[in-house]
Amino acid sequence: MGDVGVDFQFSQEENDFRKLVIDFIDNNIPKDLLWKESDSMSDANWPKVIEVRQKLAKAGLAIIHWPSKYGGQDGTQTFQLILREEMSQRGVPDSISFDDGFNFIGPSIIDYGSDYLKETHLPGVSNGNVFWCQGYTEPGGGSDLGSSRTTAVLQGDEYIINGQKDYIFGAARADWIHILARTNREESGHRGLSYFLVDMKSPGITLRALDEIHGRSSVLNEVFFDDLRVPVRNMLGSPEQGWQIAMDTLNRExxxxxxxxxxxxxxxxxxxxxxxxxxxxxxxxxxxxxxxxxxxxxxxxxxxxxxxxxxxxxxxxxxxxxxxxxxxxxxxxxxxxxxxxxxxxxxxxxxxxxxxxxxxxxxxxxxxxxxxxxxxxxxxxxxxxxxxxxxxxxxxxxx
Ligand SMILES: Cc1cc2nc3c(=O)[nH]c(=O)nc-3n(C[C@H](O)[C@H](O)[C@H](O)COP(=O)(O)OP(=O)(O)OC[C@H]3O[C@@H](n4cnc5c(N)ncnc54)[C@H](O)[C@@H]3O)c2cc1C
The missing domain is CATH 1.20.140.10 (Butyryl-CoA Dehydrogenase, subunit A, domain 3)
Structure with missing residues (x-):
């Protein structure tokens, strides 16, 4: 069953970091945002969420696990987990504690992005201003991402994307979405998929809100792409590398x-x-x-x-x-x-x-x-x- 690492103590640095995170939460997060996940994206609360994200970034806590070259502190995944654990323990909303930009797509852009994508996106992710959502699930195919039916067809220097994503957390608040789409229709399953970064303001995107059992409304959305045009340079990684990037991103989560x-x-x-x-x-x-x-x-x-x-x-x-x-x-x-x-x-x-x-x-x-x-x-x-x-x-x- 594989190797087991045994070291049950946090280092002094990790303990100090944990303390910093707790102090940050106590002093910077409005109490009315805590344990209110279902309300965190309301018109009243969203500006507060954005402000906390910006403060977290300014305090140097949000991307401690990123390489210093991109504004992080070369911290380990353990640091990132400490932050997420302490935030969840105090009921901080997911859009801060489990942020897609800081934790998932940011590191994937670092690992797979061209210089252009890094320069365009990493500053906005790292300062907490730009909110990302993740578009993987499709109708009838959430567990099996390889069955993705969204297509991306190359036309000049753009891909024309058609399809639908389902249950997308935060889509109505998101500035950008990262998606998988099939660029090679000769291939099936996980082959033939590519990874794209898409501006949510692009023509050709429409949303339909889903209401959830616990009363949260409009946080989950269906996202439709109709002849959406995405510049070739917005592909993350190379053509048909989508599966590998998606698996790496999911493993972080x-x-x-x-x-x-x-x-x-x-x-x-x-x-x-x-x-x-x-x-x-x-x-x-x-x-x-x-x-x-x-x-x-x-x-x-x-x-x-x-x-x-x-x-x-x-x-x-x-x-x-x-x-x-x-x-x-x-x-x-x-x-x-x-x-x-x-x-x-x-x-x-x-x-x-x-x-x-x-x-x-x-x-x-x-x-x-x-x-x-x-x-x-x-x-x-x-x-x-x-x-x-x-x-x-x-x-x-x-x-
Ligand atoms: C609150 C919430 C937030 C979400 N946020 C996002 C998001 O931000 N982005 C995003 O892309 N998606 C998101 N999702 C979608 C989520 O990832 C999918 O719902 C999930 O992957 C399951 O897919 P599905 O609902 O299509 O079920 P299906 O894949 O259709 O599965 C239906 C049932 O069959 C079972 N099943 C499927 N395949 C197998 C198998 N091979 N062997 C045995 N059993 C199997 C499943 O366990 C399940 O019980 C979210 C969902 C929820 C509820």
Whole structure:
């Protein structure tokens, strides 16, 4: 099952960085943005989100993991995970803590972009001004990106793109989108796909908003491309290198640390709540059972945390982290679902409340329970992670 790195201590530098991140959150993020994911892209909140992103960049925290040549500090993936963990633990919105630009497309432009793309895009990504979204999923083909039907046909010095992307997070707020499109229609599956950077203001793009179960509206969108014209120089990497770039980008996302962060944050709050007055709860569980369940939960959280940092360790030491990232993400999403369900059971009928003075933890747990549905879909469903582990981790082929 591959090598295991064993070093369970954070370095002094990593601990100092963690402290800086916590101070930043405490002093720079308006309290009304915390634990309000569903509201973070509203007209009222979006300017605040942009301001925090800019401050994070100015403070030198957002791209610490980038090479110094591009404005970073040559930090490791572990630094990046520390930032994402602390932010999630305090309920910072995804558009700050899990930002596509700082964390995903920025590093991919560094790895695969031409000088032109680096000069054009890296400054706007690194200062937090430009917001990116990721366009991979298509109708009927989210798990299997190789079935992508969006086409890009070369015409002079432009590609003409036609197709549709689905469930795109933040598309209505995004300045740019990065997508996969098929440039070689003779090829099928993951061959023949290329990677494009597309200005969301281009003619030929329309959006349709999707409303989600937990009340979030317009954050997910369908994105339609009708004879969209994209300059050849906006291709990232070379023709038909799209699959490789997409896999590299996805591997940066799948450690599961965000889920670990928010579970740790809410676990502590839940325990504090219970400690104050257990007799006030309306649960069907007695205190002995609650203690046992929380003890077990705490072990699950710790195991997931170690797995997530191990993914960063593998990346920092130049190892492939593909199936280990799937292991980590799979266990983290199951842990989040188990935790939010257990928490609601402990809270009894109070757990049903999503706000108001009687609502424990201001409804964070009931919202988390509903969000756990979406959490187990994006960045790969559990079946997809199990398949990756079976194939690449334990060597079982498709037959
Ligand atoms: C909140 C949210 C945010 C999202 N944000 C984005 C975004 O920003 N950008 C983006 O591109 N996409 C985004 N997505 C889409 C997400 O990545 C896809 O929904 C996901 O990849 C699953 O694809 P699908 O919904 O098309 O399901 P399908 O791929 O059609 O799968 C349907 C079911 O079949 C199972 N299945 C599929 N293939 C296999 C297999 N080989 N073996 C066993 N079982 C299988 C799946 O597990 C699932 O249960 C988001 C989704 C959500 C819910």
């Amino acid at each position: 799948r450690s599961g640390i965000e889920v670990v962060g928010k579970t740790r944050g809410l676990f502590v709050e839940l325990v504090d709540y219970i400690r104050v007055d257990y007799s006030n709860l309306s649960t069907d569980m007695d205190i002995g059972e609650v203690k046992l369940k929380l003890g077990e939960m705490s072990a699950e959280i710790e195991a997931c945390r170690i797995m997530a940092y191990r993914v960063a360790w593998l990346q920092d030491h130049g190892f492939d982290s593909g199936y280990q990232a799937s292991m980590s993400r799979l266990l983290a999403i199951e842990m989040w679902r188990n935790f939010t369900y257990l928490a609601l059971r402990i809270l009894g009928h109070y757990g049903n409340l999503s706000g108001g003075i009687e609502s424990p933890l201001e409804g964070k747990l009931s919202r988390g329970y509903i969000e756990s549905i979406a959490e187990s879909i994006y960045l790969g469903t559990p079946e997809i992670h199990r398949n990756i582990i079976a194939k690449r981790g334990i060597g079982l082929s498709d037959e």
